[in-house]
Amino acid sequence: MAKRKRIAVVGAGLGGLSAAIRLAINGYTVDLYEQGKSPGGKANQINENGFRFDTGPSLLTMPFVIKDLFENAGEIIEDYFEIIPLKNLCKYHYPDGTIINAYSDTEKFAEEISSKTKDTAQSVKKYLKYSEKIYELTADLFLFGDFSEPKNFISTKALNTLLQINKIDPFRTMHNANKSFFKDEKTIQLFDRYATYNGSDPFKAPATLNIIQHVEYNLGGYILNGGVYSLVNALYRLAQKKGVNFFFESKISRILHNDFSVNGITINRNGILEKKNYDTIISNADVNYSYKHLLDDNRSDSAVRYSKLEPSSSALVFYWGVKGKYDDLEIHNILFSSDYKKEFNDLFVKKVCPDDPTVYIYISSKYNSNDAPADHENWFVMINAPYVKNQNWEYEIEKSRKSIISKINSFLKVDIENKIVTEQVLTPEIIEKSTSSYRGSLYGISSNCKRAAL
Ligand SMILES: Cc1cc2nc3c(=O)[nH]c(=O)nc-3n(C[C@H](O)[C@H](O)[C@H](O)COP(=O)(O)OP(=O)(O)OC[C@H]3O[C@@H](n4cnc5c(N)ncnc54)[C@H](O)[C@@H]3O)c2cc1C
Structure with a gap:
């Protein structure tokens, strides 16, 4: 029988946990290394004097991605945690005292905008259709597709997207696009805010990012019973059940490689260095950090491109x-x-x-x-x-x-x-x-x- 491939995953954040689970259920031997004491990464929690706080993400969208992970692992998601749809996605307060409730019922939300601003319910519905179209044309390619395979950009789907490039709105900024749909500064500010969902500036980021509004309004926003950390706990339990080996307080100081491929890692545990061989390494640490510090690479095309x-x-x-x-x-x-x-x-x-x-x-x-x-x-x-x-x-x-x-x-x-x-x-x-x-x-x-x- 062929030996199972051994894979090391760097980082027990949401990404590293998910990658480790997918690899384990596909038959690989997976070791997951985390420098911190617990899983979660940016999605961690604080317990203090009877209060519990999620430290990072607070709103869940696209729960079907998580459901897919559990289904692939042959597990029932409800056995692990409960996802609750929000009725009010967010309550917006403006300096002049106006309050706009972003109801998840889009009819109700459109009415709310029409009663609190100079914009119409119709303009909101048109806008959410526009956002949906961006999703339709890009999601399979960019959200669910594999960037590393050039052939994926030569598919019929990619060609279809290319032919309708104006519909994904890459040539103007989010703010300029939002201004073309709405008259009221309040509505524009509300929709401009979605640039911050990936840490960008709506006055510079391309309007393609207006895809996010479709994800939140048309597909829905959710919270978790027990807070966002219950997702981390669920993924941690699932990973353990599927055989992922966890190593906490284990900082990877180098990914070892030759000119063609990676072949191992150096682990730093309280100053003691240990080398281990692996067939594949997946770094779910930050991409810039991974090139600079884990691969010691400041020169390759990718390293230079990311650093700029x-x-x-x-x-x-x-x-x-x-x-x-x-x-x-x-x-x-x-x-x-x-x-x-x-x-x-x-x-x-x-x-x-x-x-x-x-x-x-x-x-x-x-x-x-x-x-x-x-x-x-x-x-x-x-x-x-x-x-x-x-x-x-x-x-x-x-x-x-x-x-x-x-x-x-x-x-x-x-x-x-x-x-x-x-x-x-x-x-x-x-x-x-x-x-x-x-x-x-x-x-x-x-x-x-x-x-x-x-
Ligand atoms: C305050 C805040 C608010 C946020 N709000 C939202 C939100 O509302 N919605 C949303 O979708 N997202 C939000 N985010 C972003 C979201 O938290 C991240 O996108 C997501 O958690 C990233 O997961 P990840 O696994 O890719 O990375 P991380 O969570 O960063 O995990 C990387 C892990 O790798 C470990 N690691 C790094 N280097 C090494 C090494 N050398 N050796 C071993 N381990 C290593 C780190 O310790 C860490 O645990 C927020 C983040 C913060 C901080």
Whole structure:
């Protein structure tokens, strides 16, 4: 009998866990190495004084991708965790007091836009059709396809997409496209926000990224019973059941290779180095970091190309245990800035935290009551932050904390500072250090140029 191929996976984030499961169910021997103490990567959790916080992602879309993974593994997803569709995807608060509820029922959402802005329900429906078309033309090729195979770009599907290239809207920015559909600045700002879903700037990113709105509105937004970390726990359990071997607190310091292929890794455990041979290595660590530090490669075409691309934005997050219940807030909330263009200029040109940031508040305890003690809520309060580039983070944290508190107080008519009973902070520097993400970016490389869509 042929020997099973041995594969090492670097990183037990959502990507590494999923890759390891797929490999294990296809008959490979899989060893998964994680430098941290637990699985999850950016999707981790904090438990403090009776509060539980998801540290990273907070909204689930495209659950069918996860269902497919479980089905392929011959498992019933409901045995592992429960996915709950959201009725209100996000409650948007504007500086002038307007509130727009992004209902997942698109008819209701279109009515909401028509009653709160100068735009019509019809324009929203037309816009969501446009977004759906981008998905139809690109999803199989780019979301579910294999980039590494040039032949996949010579298929009938690829040709069909190429013939309808204008419909995927790569030649104008997201903002310009949104302006062509809507009159009201509020509607435009709401849809421009989707650029931040991959850490980009809506005034620079190609309108092809307006695909995201189809994913959220037409396909739906979800939360998980038990929080996002229940997904990590589920994937961890599934991976163990399928035979994946886990090694925590094991940092890969090198991927060993000759001119043609990789053949092993060097593992650093508390300063002690160990070499191990493998047939294949999958690095689910950041791509720039993998080239620079794991392959020690600054010269190959791919290494040079990736190093020249602008990283995505990062985040500054305050995890606040808050006394009281706040009925004006939903699970997901946005308190918008008054000048979106300036906000992105601060982030990507000045590379500082915005003076007037858009504040995102995620409160999982509104659904999962165990996530906070009685009469309290767990607030995940996040602003977009620049990727790491010589900033003074102590100053940025202090400045941003003040502006966030002042915004929450004025929008929600509260005195939030006096209600905070626990606090932890996540900065771009911590993200970089704890997950090896290049310059602390959340999503790898940004899409702030036309080439991102072509
Ligand atoms: C604050 C925040 C908010 C976010 N919000 C959202 C959201 O709402 N929706 C969304 O879809 N996404 C969101 N994201 C992004 C999302 O978390 C990531 O896209 C996703 O978790 C990335 O998973 P990954 O497995 O690819 O990478 P990671 O989670 O970064 O995992 C990489 C893993 O590799 C490990 N590793 C790296 N180098 C080594 C090494 N040399 N040896 C061993 N291990 C190594 C790291 O420790 C880490 O565990 C957010 C992220 C953050 C931080």
